Amino acid sequence: MNQNFFQRSAQIIARDLLGKYLVCRVRGKTTAYKIVETEAYVGPHDKASHAHRGKTKRNEVMFGEAGHWYVYFVYGMHNMLNIVTGPKGYPAAVLIRGVEGAIGPGRLTKKLGITRALNGKAASKKSGLWIEDRGKKVNPRHIKRTPRIGVPYAKDWAKKPLRFVLAEPS
DNA sequence: ACGATGATGAAC
């Protein structure tokens, strides 16, 4: 996926990532998974975003280049995979919550072996984890929008429909 | 419904 793709607003990208493929190469083996669930964290004013309380050591990559991975650790056991979006200096990202075969952000990183070692790396073949458009069209009727999961502390921002789910008939 | 499990950020 080219750099321009990620230089847009997080919620547009969150929607556009549905149907794209998360591709992983480890020890010469390449695997690809269709992205089916995402969430947008749209900016410093977003009360659910880590960036809402300013720049810290943990969230600094959100303030950096678009198209880089932001991986952090929560609940003492799960790594969360995000991709940084928007112009440099503007903290926003998309959380990749689910792919075909691994629904749920914690399950996804566990299945693909994604850890904080990827934090701050570019989404590219060089880093071993990247995103491809494999040309499959997504019917907009199959995209659902819901409030984000697990952010009740965000008050009014908890209700905004910034979660995107691809629900294709099988 | 609840506990696991540890990094993080803010308070003291």
Next chain:
DNA sequence: TTCATCATCGTA
């Protein structure tokens, strides 16, 4: 340095 919290998940 301590403490509450946390973009979750498996088991019950």
